[in-house]
Amino acid sequence: MSRLQVVSGKGGTGKTTVAAALALALADEGKRTLLVEVEGRQGIAQLFGTEALPYEERKIATAPGGGEVYALAIDAEQALLDYLQMFYKLGSAGRALRKIGAIDFATTIAPGLRDVLLTGKACEAVRRKDKKGAFLYDHVVMDAPPTGRITRFLNVNDEMAGLAKIGPIHNQAQAVMRVLKSAETAVHLVTLLEEMPVQETADGIAELRAAGLPVGRVIVNMVRPEVLDAAELDLARTVPHTAVARALSSAGLGGARRGGQAERLVDPLLTQAAEYAERHALEQEQRAVLGELDLPVAELPLLPEDMDLTGLYELATELRKQGLS
Template identity: 85%
Template structure:
């Protein structure tokens, strides 16, 4: 597995949940993973049922087997202060610029610079080593912007070309791109078995490939359990209404005569079967569309009881069982 795992997806597909589950899965068996948030929504803190994340790397979970998950919510302004201190030793002068509003001004008028800072901080964590020469984190997982913005967000070299063609900013962008376009990185896209998310996933993959960014896998989230297969659906379509009413009556649900309880249940049951058949056909079409992308596809179930910390661990276990980690 690549050391930088970037997770994107259309809004509403649960990309933050998948990113968190992936970090847990990667940290299993004694490894250490860093989960990075770049959009300032504090979604990671909510998932792990902890307080809002500060701009520092903080342990938020223990994975099965004793692994550790750390989290970092990257603040562009504070990242720029780090950058100014690292390259220019500005220290107090940088903090004074922040008080004057100059830092916010810089990251607002130059969105390319903002993306360099956000991606640069994640790439720094990927490359960081301890005193013994070992990587501090085995994996870094980034909860990235949605599919519609992911290519532009990651392709920071092009974004800063108009800002700085030489100098530290240019060199920083080049260093970031060396990580993002290498085998160290994989960009995964999260989708649902619905037409719009699948189409946006296909479009996003095409854009990533055109930009020569490394596409990883497609993760289908919130998959509802199968109830009937093709043979069962064919049987439902062909069974006479009278036979259904008779079976219901035999099960103790009232008489099968006209007006009886069993008779009144026939139409709603058959309507529900038709609705399921329509959804089943749509999901099969979307699975075929995803298969045409020629990427590994993994599925995560819809959790009937909703998402909580236990559900997050269950999704992580599902990813490991599918050899995603």
């Protein structure tokens, strides 16, 4: 498994939930995972039921087998202070720049700089080692920006390396891109079995491949269970109205006579069956589109309740079963 797992997806597909479940799955059996947030939404804190995450790595969960999940909400201003201290030894001068608003001004007038800082901090966590020379984290999972801007977000250091031909900025940008374009990284795209998310996923994969960024898997989220098999679907499309009424009557739901309880239930049941058959056909079409992308596809079920820690552990178990651990 790649050590940096980037999770993106169209808004509304549940990419933050999938990223959190993936971090739990990767932390199985004693491993240590860092879950990174870069959009400032505090979605990770909400999922795990913790206070808002500060700009520090904090343990938020224990995975089966004793593994640990840490989380970090990367703040661009704090990351820039780290950067200034690391390469220019500014120390208190860097903090003074923040007080007068210079850092916020810099990240505002140069939006690409913010992405440079965010990706740089994540890659620093990937490369960081302890005193014994072992990697501090077995995996880093990034809850990344949506599919529409993921390629530009990850590729921004390539542009920065081209602008700064020499010096620490150039070297740092190149070091980040060596991680992002290597086998150490995998970019997963989360989608639903719906036309727009699937099309955006296909477009995102094409952009990532064109930029030379490593694509991992497509993760289909919130998959509804199949309640009818192919034969039952065919029957639902052709079964006579009267036959359904007789079956309901024989099941004890009132007489099949016209206007009876069984008779009144027929039309709603047949309508529901027709809607299910239509949705099933559309989902199969989208599965076929995903199959043409030449990537592994994982599917996660639609959970019946609002997402909580129990649900995250369920999804993590599903990801492990499907080889994402």
